Amino acid sequence: MRILLRFLLLLPLLLICCLESLIKLFIPKKKKSVAGEIVLVTGAGHGIGRLTAYEFAKRKSRLVLWDINKHGIxxxxAECRKLGAQAHAFVVDCSNREDIYSSAKKVKAEIGDVSxxxxxxxxxxxxxxxxxxxxxxxxxxxxxxLAHFWTTKAFLPAMMRNNHGHVVTVAxxxxxTVVPFLLAYCSSKFAAVGFHRALTEELAALERTGVKTTCLCPNFINTGFIKNPTTNLGSILEPEKVVDKLMNGILTEQKMIFVPSIIHFLTLMERILPERFLALVRQRIQIKFDAVIGYKDKAQ
Structure with missing residues (x-):
């Protein structure tokens, strides 16, 4: 009973917060400057990572670029330098903790603290x-x-000392929400979202409010990693559109970015609507792509 009463006492605050959020929808948020910031992008040799590096280069950031592909990175x-930015390329295997730590040590010694x-x-x-x-x-x-843990452990301490920085999680x-035949991927991305949310709360608990966090959660992107994807949620996203949303989110310090925005609505639906109805919604969405099926019915 006491818990219920405590929650009821919070209702006026809830209404105020909802009103505040509604008003903010109509007030453009000022974008911060990232000129001169040391920006490290993993997986920068192609796709979203490459385009994100270009956007930071246009804004005169100092780029540290990691990828396992030497030619790609x-x-x-080279393109970032053409755009007028300093750019340092490192061949790094992000599946290898020791490679991450040793590369991070080189970055801090040769370039400076990543912000x-x-x-x-x-x-x-x-x-x-x-x-x-x-x-x-x-x-x-x-x-x-796991790479998110190792990179963040390597570079977050300097951000916390300065109470200034930004950790971006591309999830x-x-x-x-889950998709059949992406079991390992979905599980890892649920963990990545959890990493972002827990890190955000931990920074708040440690009163490091100057260190910001952002998480990107897009639908299928036309990067070639998933073959022939289709969905009734709309056309497959072009990387440029996703990076535009990501950069806007970073510069305005958004915590969670959904692309398209209807994904946010669908995640809310999953928490409150009956499972039978949700099954019908999934049928209507019709997510399909080329996949290898290893299960064989022994009765066949």
Whole structure:
């Protein structure tokens, strides 16, 4: 009974917060400057990571670019330099903790303290549980989740000392709602979203309010990693559109970015609507892509 009364006493505050959020929807938020900031982007040799690096380069940030692909990362760095930014390319295997730590040590010694960390590197295997090999499952978690821990442990202390910085988690809509034949990927992205939310709360508890956090959760993107994706949620996203939303979110310090925004509505639906209705909604959405199915019905 006491708990119920305490919650009822919070209702006026809830109304005030809702009104405040509504008003903020109509007031453009001022974008912060990232000129001169040391920005590290993992998985910067292609796709979202590469385009994100270009956007920071246009804003005169100092770029530290990591990728396992030497040719790809050097191409990204060269283009960033053409855009007028300093860019440093490192070949780093984000599935290897020691490689991350040793590379982070080099960055701090040769370039300085990273103030914006974009954890973008990721892998995906489109297959059911039985067709996904054990090493593939391990690599999915090593790159999509564990690498976030190692990079953040390496670069966050300087941000906390200065009470200034930004940690960006590139997750996925699959970190909020599940999709068949992406079991390992969905699980890793749920963990990535959890990492972002827990880190956000931990920074608040430690009173490091100057260190910001942002999490990106897009639907299917046209990067070629998932073959022939289709969905009734709309057309497959172009990387440029997603990066535009990401940069706006970083510069205005949004905590969670859904692309398209209807994904946010769908995640709320999953929490409050009956399972039978949700099953019908999933049928209507019709998410499809090429996948390897390893399960064979023994009765066949």
């Amino acid at each position: 050097e191409e990204t760095a 914006i960390l974009v954890n973008n590197a990721g892998v995906v295997y489109t297959s059911d549980l039985f067709a996904t090999q054990d090493p593939q499952i391990e690599k999915t978690f090593e790159v999509n989740v 996925s809509a699959a970190g909020h």
